[in-house]
Amino acid sequence: MKSGFIGIIGRPNVGKSTLMNSMLGEKIAITSAKPQTTLNRITGIYTDLEYEDGEGIQMIFLDTPGIHKPHNKLGTAINETAVNTLNGVDVIVLIVDGTQDFGRGDEAVLKLLQDVDCPCLLAINKTDIISPDDYLRLYKRYEETKIFDDIYGVSALKGDNIIMLRDRLAGYMSEGPMYYPEDIATNHPERFIVSEIIREKLMTYLKEEVPHGIFVEIESFEEAEDEKDITEIGAVIYCEKKSHKGIIIGKNGNKLKGVGKAARKDIERLIGGRVYLSLWVKVKENWRDSERIIRNWGYKDDC
16 A cells, blocks of 8 residues: 655645545535635545555545735634645645736745755646646746646646646655545545535625635534434534624525525535535624634644
């Protein structure tokens, strides 16, 4: 068995979660067109027991929050989560948005990579919508840094060159244990994944109105005892201001109903059974600047 850990890093909204989902062949991390969709480090597990004539391989992908200039304690905490991932992995994949020009934020990320002691690969994303000239210009800019062992042009959304990149990453794995059972794709509990599904639907339904200070907490999770029963889930959506509460609920509760309906469908696919989902909205002012809340809600990375 070969195994190892792969850190996926990059700036916000470049396609890190979409890349990992594409690598795994199923959706583990939530995605959105909005920056800072990923707030925690998400673990995705790819296992192929038939790899290299039955030798087997397990690759553990760590999808990290986007590295950015923080404006509150939450921003600082999730930045630390991303930076901490640079330590203790076998290989790093930096993903960049091929439609965006190289800027100061990209320079800051490159400085972080200069001190790592593991191989680094670069994935230039969205090659399906950029011109060959734009890709080549970005390719040369990053090649000049001498940081990367290899550079790939990919489309995380369409799957272009994803298998090729995954095969390249497999070459960095070494003999080791199978860390997780072969039939799981993430080590996160169902409660966490359910909370992320609800948060994804909030971002989709609220569109430009979405307040980023949203946190979803699962208060109750009563699993069905057999196939005929219904799993009952109760979740609280926390926001920072009373005005945000009104936005989330919507006129006559229509937005919250839409979020609940869309989330319930995905949750039913996740658990393979019927779900009764109850949602409440509560205000917890300025929680993103509360060290205690950030730590209690799992955003503070202590590793």
